[in-house]
Amino acid sequence: DAGITQSPRYKITETGRQVTLMCHQTWSHSYMFWYRQDLGHGLRLIYYSAAADITDKGEVPDGYVVSRSKTENFPLTLESATRSQTSVYFCASSESTGGPQPQHFGDGTRLSIL
Amino acid sequence: LAKTTQPISMDSYEGQEVNITCSHNNIATNDYITWYQQFPSQGPRFIIQGYKTKVTNEVASLFIPADRKSSTLSLPRVSLSDTAVYYCLVGGPLKAAGNKLTFGGGTRVLVKP
Numbered sequence: 001d002a003g004i005t006q007s008p009r010y011k012i013t014e015t016g017r018q019v020t021l022m023c024h025q026t027w028s029h030s031y032m033f034w035y036r037q038d039l040g041h042g043l044r045l046i047y048y049s050a051a052a053d054i055t056d057k058g059e060v061p062d063g064y065v066v067s068r069s070k071t072e073n074f075p076l077t078l079e080s081a082t083r084s085q086t087s088v089y090f091c092a093s094s095e096s097t098g099g100p101q102p103q104h105f106g107d108g109t110r111l112s113i114l
Numbered sequence: 115l116a117k118t119t120q121p122i123s124m125d126s127y128e129g130q131e132v133n134i135t136c137s138h139n140n141i142a143t144n145d146y147i148t149w150y151q152q153f154p155s156q157g158p159r160f161i162i163q164g165y166k167t168k169v170t171n172e173v174a175s176l177f178i179p180a181d182r183k184s185s186t187l188s189l190p191r192v193s194l195s196d197t198a199v200y201y202c203l204v205g206g207p208l209k210a211a212g213n214k215l216t217f218g219g220g221t222r223v224l225v226k227p
Contacts (some may be wrong), residue, residue: 033215042201043158043217058214090157100146100205100215105126 003027006091006106007089013081014114021076021109023091031098032074033058033103034066043090049074050096081113116206118218122192125224127195134221136202139183144206147185152199152220159212161200162187199226 004025013019023032033044035058045058047066055066063085065077074093080084088110092103126132126144138147146165150158162169164176166187175188180182189196205215 035217037140040219043218046217048215052161059216092157097123100148102148102160102163105150105156105159107155 004091004093004104004106006089006109009012010110012114013110015083016082017022017081019078019081019111021078021089021091023074023076023106025072025074025091025093025104027093027095027104028071031094031103032068034064034074034076035090035092036060036085037072037080037090037108038087042064047091047111050102053077064112079113082111085111086113087111099106118202118216120200120218121201122219123217123222125226126192127226128193129191131155132192132223132225134186134187134189134197134223136187136204136218137184138153138202138204138216141182141204142206143180145204146181147176147208148199148205149174149176149187149201150203152201158201190198192223192225194225194227196223198223 007022011042030051033048035043037043044060045078049055049068052071090108092105094101146164149161151161152158162174162176166178169176177186199220201220203216
């Protein structure tokens with residue numbers, strides 16, 4: 001099915017571990033985004049990518065690493081997880097034209113760090 | 115960054131019109147205003163987007179005054195299925211240096227029978 005999918009949907013890990021969240025889209029959208037959603041903070045942008053091999057920081061990038069070797073994939077890695085990174089993570093994609101385009105979101109990954 | 119502020123929650127009844135206002139005093143010249151709807155355990159879903167004046171589609175209207183420091187999402191004749199959290203997003207083209215995306219904290223709308 002076409003769309004944007006995130007995996008896993010749920011993940012529990014321990015502090016200090018490395019964990020990678022996957023995001024895959026089938027629209028060939030240029031832009032992809034990673035957000036975290038926490039109570040009291042709404043959605044905050046972690047990283048985004050304008051195209052393969054082009055990434056940039058958002059509002060809260062510390063502790064996260066991204067890569068985009070292929071247009072359709074945009075994995076997010078927590079190199080050494082901390083409890084403060086417990087959150088729901090959303091991936092999104094959008095087309096690239098002159099103005100900002102509507103973003104299409106996945107259903108999220110709920111990450112708990114013990 | 116444009117800071118966006120929304121009411122935390124609103125209650126309404128079926129068939130009524132719901133208006134949610136987002137404040138964005140520091141909006142930049144090339145920023146657009148976009149609204150999303152989110153149900154539990156799902157990602158946000160696009161509702162409507164505008165730059166100035168009024169925009170209308172099949173599900174909502176967006177009113178933006180001339181100074182663009184606020185915007186109002188209007189949901190006509192809501193039903194129980196419109197119970198959700200609504201987010202305002204302010205941002206411009208990401209290709210421009212310094213343009214970032216700022217979501218409001220979300221407004222929880224409860225529609226009662």
